[in-house]
Amino acid sequence: MAGSGGGPLVKVARLQEHFPQDRRGYNLVYLLSNTPYLTRTTLGRLKRRKVPMVLNQNGVFYQAWFDGDWRAKNAEMAAAYHMADHVFWQSDFCRRCADRFLGEREGPGEVLNNAVDTGRFAPLGDDRPERPVTFLVAGKIEHHHLYRRIGDALEGLARLTGGRGRCAPGCCGAARRRRAGSTAPMT
Numbered sequence: 279m280a281g282s283g284g285g286p287l288v289k290v291a292r293l294q295e296h297f298p299q300d301r302r303g304y305n306l307v308y309l310l311s312n313t314p315y316l317t318r319t320t321l322g323r324l325k326r327r328k329v330p331m332v333l334n335q336n337g338v339f340y341q342a343w344f345d346g347d348w349r350a351k352n353a354e355m356a357a358a359y360h361m362a363d364h365v366f367w368q369s370d371f372c373r374r375c376a377d378r379f380l381g382e383r384e385g386p387g388e389v390l391n392n393a394v395d396t397g398r399f400a401p402l403g404d405d406r407p408e409r410p411v412t413f414l415v416a417g418k419i420e421h422h423h424l425y426r427r428i429g430d431a432l433e434g435l436a437r438l439t440g441g442r443g444r445c446a447p448g449c450c451g452a453a454r455r456r457r458a459g460s461t462a463p464m465t
Contacts, residue, residue, distance in 0.1 A: 333362035
Protein backbone atom coordinates (compact mmCIF):
# COMPACT_ATOMS: atom_id res chain seq x y z
CA MET A 279 0.00 0.00 0.00
CA ALA A 280 1.42 3.38 -0.96
CA GLY A 281 2.35 5.84 1.77
CA SER A 282 0.48 9.04 2.50
CA GLY A 283 3.13 11.27 0.99
CA GLY A 284 6.62 12.51 1.68
CA GLY A 285 8.79 10.13 3.69
CA PRO A 286 6.41 7.16 3.77
CA LEU A 287 5.75 7.38 0.03
CA VAL A 288 9.47 7.46 -0.75
CA LYS A 289 10.17 4.55 1.60
CA VAL A 290 7.37 2.40 0.18
CA ALA A 291 8.44 3.17 -3.39
CA ARG A 292 12.02 2.06 -2.63
CA LEU A 293 10.78 -1.10 -0.88
CA GLN A 294 8.65 -1.92 -3.94
CA GLU A 295 11.82 -1.98 -6.07
CA HIS A 296 13.20 -4.90 -4.04
CA PHE A 297 10.12 -6.45 -2.46
CA PRO A 298 7.12 -6.21 -4.80
CA GLN A 299 3.74 -6.22 -3.09
CA ASP A 300 1.63 -9.37 -3.28
CA ARG A 301 -1.86 -8.82 -1.89
CA ARG A 302 -2.61 -12.54 -1.54
CA GLY A 303 0.67 -14.47 -1.31
CA TYR A 304 2.46 -12.32 1.24
CA ASN A 305 4.55 -13.86 4.01
CA LEU A 306 5.55 -10.69 5.88
CA VAL A 307 3.84 -7.39 6.71
CA TYR A 308 5.99 -4.25 6.92
CA LEU A 309 4.31 -1.50 8.94
CA LEU A 310 5.13 2.21 9.07
CA SER A 311 4.27 3.89 12.36
CA ASN A 312 3.20 7.17 10.78
CA THR A 313 0.79 5.47 8.37
CA PRO A 314 -1.29 3.06 10.44
CA TYR A 315 -3.45 1.59 7.67
CA LEU A 316 -4.27 -1.62 9.52
CA THR A 317 -6.79 -1.70 12.35
CA ARG A 318 -6.22 -3.49 15.65
CA THR A 319 -8.63 -6.20 14.41
CA THR A 320 -6.63 -6.74 11.23
CA LEU A 321 -3.36 -6.81 13.15
CA GLY A 322 -4.86 -9.42 15.49
CA ARG A 323 -5.97 -11.52 12.53
CA LEU A 324 -2.44 -11.41 11.08
CA LYS A 325 -1.02 -12.37 14.48
CA ARG A 326 -3.37 -15.38 14.75
CA ARG A 327 -2.36 -16.46 11.22
CA LYS A 328 1.29 -16.21 12.35
CA VAL A 329 2.19 -13.70 9.61
CA PRO A 330 5.33 -11.90 10.84
CA MET A 331 4.92 -8.14 11.27
CA VAL A 332 7.88 -5.75 11.22
CA LEU A 333 7.31 -2.16 12.32
CA ASN A 334 9.41 0.85 11.37
CA GLN A 335 8.78 3.12 14.39
CA ASN A 336 9.83 6.65 13.54
CA GLY A 337 7.96 8.88 15.93
CA VAL A 338 4.90 9.56 18.03
CA PHE A 339 2.19 12.20 18.21
CA TYR A 340 2.88 15.02 20.62
CA GLN A 341 0.71 17.91 21.73
CA ALA A 342 3.27 20.60 20.79
CA TRP A 343 2.99 19.83 17.08
CA PHE A 344 -0.27 17.92 16.59
CA ASP A 345 -3.47 19.99 16.78
CA GLY A 346 -5.81 17.03 17.21
CA ASP A 347 -6.24 14.37 19.86
CA TRP A 348 -2.62 13.25 20.10
CA ARG A 349 -3.38 10.69 22.80
CA ALA A 350 -5.96 8.95 20.57
CA LYS A 351 -3.51 8.91 17.65
CA ASN A 352 -0.82 7.40 19.88
CA ALA A 353 -3.30 4.77 21.09
CA GLU A 354 -3.99 3.88 17.45
CA MET A 355 -0.25 3.68 16.75
CA ALA A 356 0.39 1.63 19.90
CA ALA A 357 -1.53 -1.36 18.55
CA ALA A 358 1.07 -2.12 15.88
CA TYR A 359 3.90 -1.17 18.24
CA HIS A 360 2.95 -3.87 20.72
CA MET A 361 1.73 -6.51 18.24
CA ALA A 362 4.69 -6.37 15.83
CA ASP A 363 7.10 -9.29 15.93
CA HIS A 364 10.06 -6.94 15.52
CA VAL A 365 10.46 -3.16 15.70
CA PHE A 366 13.08 -0.99 14.02
CA TRP A 367 13.43 2.35 15.80
CA GLN A 368 15.04 5.10 13.74
CA SER A 369 17.07 6.29 16.74
CA ASP A 370 17.46 5.67 20.44
CA PHE A 371 15.52 8.90 21.02
CA CYS A 372 12.69 7.43 18.92
CA ARG A 373 12.75 4.24 21.02
CA ARG A 374 12.55 6.19 24.28
CA CYS A 375 9.68 8.37 23.00
CA ALA A 376 7.76 5.35 21.74
CA ASP A 377 8.11 3.61 25.10
CA ARG A 378 7.01 6.77 26.89
CA PHE A 379 4.00 7.67 24.72
CA LEU A 380 2.93 4.24 23.41
CA GLY A 381 3.81 2.12 26.44
CA GLU A 382 6.96 0.13 27.08
CA ARG A 383 7.45 -2.59 24.50
CA GLU A 384 8.27 -6.14 25.62
CA GLY A 385 9.05 -7.71 22.23
CA PRO A 386 12.28 -7.68 20.22
CA GLY A 387 13.56 -4.66 18.36
CA GLU A 388 16.65 -2.68 17.48
CA VAL A 389 17.77 0.81 16.54
CA LEU A 390 18.45 1.12 12.82
CA ASN A 391 19.34 4.72 12.00
CA ASN A 392 18.14 6.13 8.71
CA ALA A 393 20.69 5.59 6.01
CA VAL A 394 21.76 7.58 2.98
CA ASP A 395 21.96 5.97 -0.47
CA THR A 396 25.53 6.97 -1.37
CA GLY A 397 24.89 5.85 -4.94
CA ARG A 398 22.43 8.75 -5.24
CA PHE A 399 23.88 11.22 -2.74
CA ALA A 400 27.60 11.89 -2.38
CA PRO A 401 29.74 14.74 -1.00
CA LEU A 402 30.80 17.41 -3.46
CA GLY A 403 34.44 17.16 -2.44
CA ASP A 404 36.61 20.26 -2.83
CA ASP A 405 34.67 21.65 -5.81
CA ARG A 406 32.05 23.46 -3.76
CA PRO A 407 30.12 26.15 -5.62
CA GLU A 408 30.61 29.80 -4.66
CA ARG A 409 26.99 30.38 -3.70
CA PRO A 410 25.08 30.53 -0.43
CA VAL A 411 24.38 27.29 1.35
CA THR A 412 20.74 26.37 0.71
CA PHE A 413 18.90 24.16 3.18
CA LEU A 414 16.05 21.89 2.25
CA VAL A 415 14.00 21.04 5.30
CA ALA A 416 11.67 18.20 4.42
CA GLY A 417 8.83 16.83 6.45
CA LYS A 418 5.62 18.06 7.97
CA ILE A 419 6.41 21.71 8.58
CA GLU A 420 3.46 23.99 9.15
CA HIS A 421 3.05 27.38 10.77
CA HIS A 422 2.17 25.90 14.17
CA HIS A 423 5.26 23.70 14.42
CA LEU A 424 7.98 24.98 16.66
CA TYR A 425 11.28 24.33 14.91
CA ARG A 426 13.38 26.66 17.04
CA ARG A 427 16.29 24.22 17.32
CA ILE A 428 16.59 23.95 13.55
CA GLY A 429 16.49 27.73 13.29
CA ASP A 430 19.13 28.07 15.98
CA ALA A 431 21.36 25.56 14.21
CA LEU A 432 20.95 27.44 10.93
CA GLU A 433 21.76 30.74 12.61
CA GLY A 434 24.92 29.20 14.04
CA LEU A 435 25.92 27.85 10.64
CA ALA A 436 25.25 31.26 9.10
CA ARG A 437 27.69 32.81 11.55
CA LEU A 438 30.30 30.17 10.75
CA THR A 439 29.92 30.65 6.99
CA GLY A 440 29.85 34.44 7.10
CA GLY A 441 26.13 34.58 6.40
CA ARG A 442 26.27 32.47 3.25
CA GLY A 443 23.06 30.56 3.96
CA ARG A 444 19.33 30.83 3.39
CA CYS A 445 16.20 29.67 5.05
CA ALA A 446 12.75 30.04 3.54
CA PRO A 447 10.65 32.85 5.06
CA GLY A 448 8.44 31.54 7.83
CA CYS A 449 10.56 28.42 8.26
CA CYS A 450 12.99 27.53 11.02
CA GLY A 451 12.44 30.70 13.00
CA ALA A 452 13.08 33.10 10.10
CA ALA A 453 9.82 34.94 10.82
CA ARG A 454 10.59 34.95 14.55
CA ARG A 455 14.01 36.52 13.87
CA ARG A 456 12.46 39.18 11.62
CA ARG A 457 9.79 40.03 14.23
CA ALA A 458 12.48 40.32 16.90
CA GLY A 459 14.47 42.72 14.69
CA SER A 460 17.43 40.34 14.35
CA THR A 461 20.18 41.46 12.05
CA ALA A 462 21.48 37.94 11.54
CA PRO A 463 22.86 37.69 8.00
CA MET A 464 20.86 34.59 7.18
CA THR A 465 17.99 35.38 4.78
